Amino acid sequence: MRVHPMWNSFPALQADLANVLELIDTHIRVRDKTIEKTIKDLVHSGGKLLRPAYSLLCAEIGPEYDKEKATAVAAALETLHMATLVHDDVIDGATTRHGIPTIHTTHGNQIAIYSGDYLFSVTFTLLSRHATSLAHLEFNSRSMEKILSGELDQLHSRFKPPESVKNYLSRISGKTAQLFAVSCYSGAIESNASRRNTMNAWNMGHYIGMAFQIMDDILDYKGNEKTVGKPVMADVQQGIYTLPLIYAMQxxxxxxxxxxxxxxxxxxxxxxxxxxxxEEEKGLEKAQQLAERYTKKALKELNKLPNGTYKDTLYQITTSLLNRNL
Structure with a gap:
């Protein structure tokens, strides 16, 4: 299974992520083979697999690392992420994802919604078979509610005047940061990490997700379609007003x-x-500064975790995301 070239510098993690994709692939079995191929094409469309990568690394925090279990949980998290993307694309009317046509563009909204729903079911199949406890399943269910609420908040905020940084941060906390937090937390809890360390992992993931989304929103203004995977300034055209524009509006x-x-x-x-x-009102610079502050908070939480080689990898990935070197 091919994974994104950003992981070439981390061969062990690259191999683990290939196993994650393979496990997802084996769980996709649809009677309609056209739909099955559509979903599998999405799985192999070249996503960066950041959330499963963080989950796999955080599975080394505790004393009971279990590779099979860590792979399954990481697969569930990536499947959940893909499901939200499919539905998100329908809501936003996005025509491309990772530089290729979205499912609703090529197959219509009905197939897209079914595909997203099917991926949700795969998520819980994986968790029910491999998660340590019912409490963990309930935790992930609540987290999914917050993720979907964040998507709903974004839908309701379309074309509304971009005035509040606070509202923006609340929206991306549910829409993006929640899943990064769950990914880090899930890896830690499945390795039987201490309560303190699982919460350090949660906080780290939350701050990483906040910084990641802010950087994504910056790239929407100054990136290019090949880098971002969607047309530049697509968010503004869809009535999604993000941090650089909010700062400029103020x-x-x-x-x-x-x-x-x-x-x-x-x-x-x-x-x-x-x-x-x-650019004149320094909206991009101010947003960059906030992303840097969230990254520093994430690294502070990382420093609290037990020593191990996984920490070096987490540090490299997290700092590279801020600079978008990966």
């Missing part, structure tokens, strides 16, 4: 408000004015 409401009131009717010229205003 400083220059006069310029941005009448443009954003056009909603879907934005022109190319409008987009250029938005981008120029964000």
């Amino acid at each position: 400083s220059n409401r006069k310029t941005l408000k009448p443009i954003l009131e056009k909603q879907e009717a934005l022109t190319d010229q409008d987009m250029q004015i938005i981008l120029r205003t964000i």
